[in-house]
Amino acid sequence: MSQDQTKSSDEISLKETVLKLKEIWGYLLTKWYVILISGLIGGGAGLTYTLLTPLKYISRLTFVVEESKAGVGGLAVLAGQLGFDMGGSSGGVFSGDNVLLFLKSESLSREILLTKYDSVGNILLADKYAEVNKLKTKWKNNKKIHREILFSKYKDGNLPRLEDSLMQIMIKQILEKELSVEKLDKKSSFIEVVVTTRDELLSKYYSERLVKIATDHYVESKIKIKALNVAKLQRRADSLGALLNNRTYSAAATQQTLVDVNPALRTAPVTAEITARDKTMLATIFAEVTKNLEIAKVALSQETPVIQIVDESSLPLKLEKKSKPVFIIGATLVMAIISALFLLFKHFWQEMLNGNP
Numbered sequence: 001m002s003q004d005q006t007k008s009s010d011e012i013s014l015k016e017t018v019l020k021l022k023e024i025w026g027y028l029l030t031k032w033y034v035i036l037i038s039g040l041i042g043g044g045a046g047l048t049y050t051l052l053t054p055l056k057y058i059s060r061l062t063f064v065v066e067e068s069k070a071g072v073g074g075l076a077v078l079a080g081q082l083g084f085d086m087g088g089s090s091g092g093v094f095s096g097d098n099v100l101l102f103l104k105s106e107s108l109s110r111e112i113l114l115t116k117y118d119s120v121g122n123i124l125l126a127d128k129y130a131e132v133n134k135l136k137t138k139w140k141n142n143k144k145i146h147r148e149i150l151f152s153k154y155k156d157g158n159l160p161r162l163e164d165s166l167m168q169i170m171i172k173q174i175l176e177k178e179l180s181v182e183k184l185d186k187k188s189s190f191i192e193v194v195v196t197t198r199d200e201l202l203s204k205y206y207s208e209r210l211v212k213i214a215t216d217h218y219v220e221s222k223i224k225i226k227a228l229n230v231a232k233l234q235r236r237a238d239s240l241g242a243l244l245n246n247r248t249y250s251a252a253a254t255q256q257t258l259v260d261v262n263p264a265l266r267t268a269p270v271t272a273e274i275t276a277r278d279k280t281m282l283a284t285i286f287a288e289v290t291k292n293l294e295i296a297k298v299a300l301s302q303e304t305p306v307i308q309i310v311d312e313s314s315l316p317l318k319l320e321k322k323s324k325p326v327f328i329i330g331a332t333l334v335m336a337i338i339s340a341l342f343l344l345f346k347h348f349w350q351e352m353l354n355g356n357p
Helices: 002-030 032-052 074-081 098-103 106-113 125-132 135-141 161-178 200-258 268-303 324-353
Strands: 056-066 179-183 191-197 306-312 318-320
Touching (some): 002 324, 056 200, 098 179, 098 191, 125 135, 125 200, 135 161, 191 200
Antiparallel strands (some): 056 191, 056 318
16 A cells, blocks of 8 residues: 555656646746847857957967986986986976976066067067057056056166066966966976967067077076186187297297307307297197187087977967857857746746745
8 A cells, every 4th residue: 555655656746747847848938038038138248259359369389408418327328218217317497397387487477578579669578568458558547557658668677666566467467368388298398388469479479589588598507607617718728829829939039049149158048948848838738728628618518408499380370269159159048048047036936925836
């Protein structure tokens, strides 16, 4: 008897659910015009959004840093190929994920924005960025600023307090929304830089200069000590070479003088002997310094990393634009669903107020 009651209860519950769904569907059909109008409004809003959204240009640049393997033994190289670390490599700016943080640093972005937009005009990348993003108009209409901002007025890069704060706002927007730096694969050294701005040349210049300035800083820091050593040895070699030339001319002049000197004078050849001895000593020192200079140059070339551009976007750049059909259909469906849910909520709320379950 209990099983029959349970079965009958389930049938009644299912029947009530079906009837309720039919009631809901019938109610929504009576309000079809409201749902249709809401959907059309949503579609219009989606179309308006795609039309008003400015076009953005995407610049991609992929590069790889090839480090020198000088000083690493054959065993360490073999172990590295097998996946073991023998301590032959050292950390640096471009090691691990450090490069990602370095390329997205505020100081590097500031240095790039303070470079010239092109070789023709005098405006900076910062001025162009503010122009295409309509920030200059916004700043001019601002009651606190109320003047035209030109970053190119400050050639040395020492910006006043106001310009510096506005520069920080632009840098924050670039780093958060318009610059992407990532490794294409965790196991590889390929790094991709993607810049997306409203100006085609701005995107291209920013990505190119970002990689160039960053790698220049890296190479400079990597070879700084060895480069100083080479410069010091070069200066010493140049000065010794000049002294050796002078001694050579002096020795020749002394030998010429001995031709007309009285052979009876015992002290006459002494000056020539001293000059020849000084010349020989300078020649020996010059040879050693030159040898050390060449060794230092070889060490410097082995230590200098090679930055290889693997892939680079060319003009015209790829456009980032919103898909009109997707936004129109999506906005239409969203607004239609929202209006249907609102009508159902209103309908059931009125039923509850009227005392109908």
